[in-house]
Amino acid sequence: MIPAHLDFRSLKRGVSIEQVLADKRLLERMRRRGDQIVGPCPVHHGDNPNAFVVDRRKNLWHCFTGCGGGGDVVELARRLSGGSYRVAAHYLATLVDLPPPAWGMTTPPARPFRPYTKRLFLDPRTPWLKQKGIRPQIAQRFQVGAFYGHGFLAGCVAVRLFDPEGRPLGYAGRRLDAEQARAWGKWRLPRGLPRNTLLYGYHQAAGLRRGGGVLVECPWGVLRLAQLGIPAVALLGTHLSPVQRKLLHDLPRVVVLMDGDEAGRNAARAVSMQLANTVAVHLPDGLDPDDLSDQQLARLRGHFLL
Numbered sequence: 001m002i003p004a005h006l007d008f009r010s011l012k013r014g015v016s017i018e019q020v021l022a023d024k025r026l027l028e029r030m031r032r033r034g035d036q037i038v039g040p041c042p043v044h045h046g047d048n049p050n051a052f053v054v055d056r057r058k059n060l061w062h063c064f065t066g067c068g069g070g071g072d073v074v075e076l077a078r079r080l081s082g083g084s085y086r087v088a089a090h091y092l093a094t095l096v097d098l099p100p101p102a103w104g105m106t107t108p109p110a111r112p113f114r115p116y117t118k119r120l121f122l123d124p125r126t127p128w129l130k131q132k133g134i135r136p137q138i139a140q141r142f143q144v145g146a147f148y149g150h151g152f153l154a155g156c157v158a159v160r161l162f163d164p165e166g167r168p169l170g171y172a173g174r175r176l177d178a179e180q181a182r183a184w185g186k187w188r189l190p191r192g193l194p195r196n197t198l199l200y201g202y203h204q205a206a207g208l209r210r211g212g213g214v215l216v217e218c219p220w221g222v223l224r225l226a227q228l229g230i231p232a233v234a235l236l237g238t239h240l241s242p243v244q245r246k247l248l249h250d251l252p253r254v255v256v257l258m259d260g261d262e263a264g265r266n267a268a269r270a271v272s273m274q275l276a277n278t279v280a281v282h283l284p285d286g287l288d289p290d291d292l293s294d295q296q297l298a299r300l301r302g303h304f305l306l
């Protein structure tokens with residue numbers, strides 16, 4: 001039960017979005033722009049630094065890319081803490097009447113990312129991977145599969161992440177529940193993961209530095225191409241960071257194969273503009289690389305100069 005004095009109206013008046021962001025240690029990734037707070041979207045775990053905008057006067061938020069979510073402080077708390085308005089209201093009640101966070105004073109420094117190096121048991125024979133055309137042998141080699149335990153990766157197909165030198169960083173989880181994936185984004189990433197410094201599959205892609213490779217958005221494209229002996233790496237998103245740009249710049253050739261949607265087309269354009277060694281292959285609307293047949297994927301070999 002929500003106490004009577006904590007009805008939604010008083011919660012919306014009594015708690016600022018800024019307080020929620022500070023409490024969840026998200027404020028440290030954001031910046032002030034006049035009456036706005038701007039930063040990467042914590043709802044869909046995006047990395048675009050301009051996606052998420054808070055209007056401090058109206059106490060409203062909106063995500064301009066990715067999830068496209070938005071609303072008041074109750075809606076934000078609900079999206080950040082598990083789906084129910086009741087849970088969100090109880091959480092917000094703990095923040096009522098707290099003083100507003102002071103910028104640059106009480107915000108604790110971001111905790112450094114600590115890699116998770118333990119190897120988990122993952123089932124490479126899960127139907128979900130089979131449906132994507134990913135064979136158990138390749139899933140095993142890349143340490144990808146269904147996770148049957150509890151915690152962070154529960155209900156996910158997990159993907160082990162490594163830095164470009166091949167040091168393990170931890171696991172990302174692809175949510176399998178369609179409703180959860182819609183509300184929270186498809187991927188769960190370890191908190192603080194330096195995703196801008198990695199290209200998925202980079203250290204595993206044989207021949208990448210000698211002949212170049214295919215750049216896709218998602219691990220699934222990397223695995224499908226690796227099965228055909230075509231080196232590939234994934235951005236884990238649609239934003240190209242300076243470190244990723246440097247890694248790709250050093251390759252003889254990059255075939256850019258983004259998803260067939262607006263975000264994918266924008267990403268392909270941005271990557272092609274920033275790198276001279278690219279050739280872009282565009283997919284029809286609604287198609288992702290892992291929707292293609294092996295035969296269609298194998299034709300990408302024609303884009304490599306050898």
Ligand SMILES: [Zn+2]
Nearest residue numbers: 041044063067
């Ligand atoms: Zn979002």
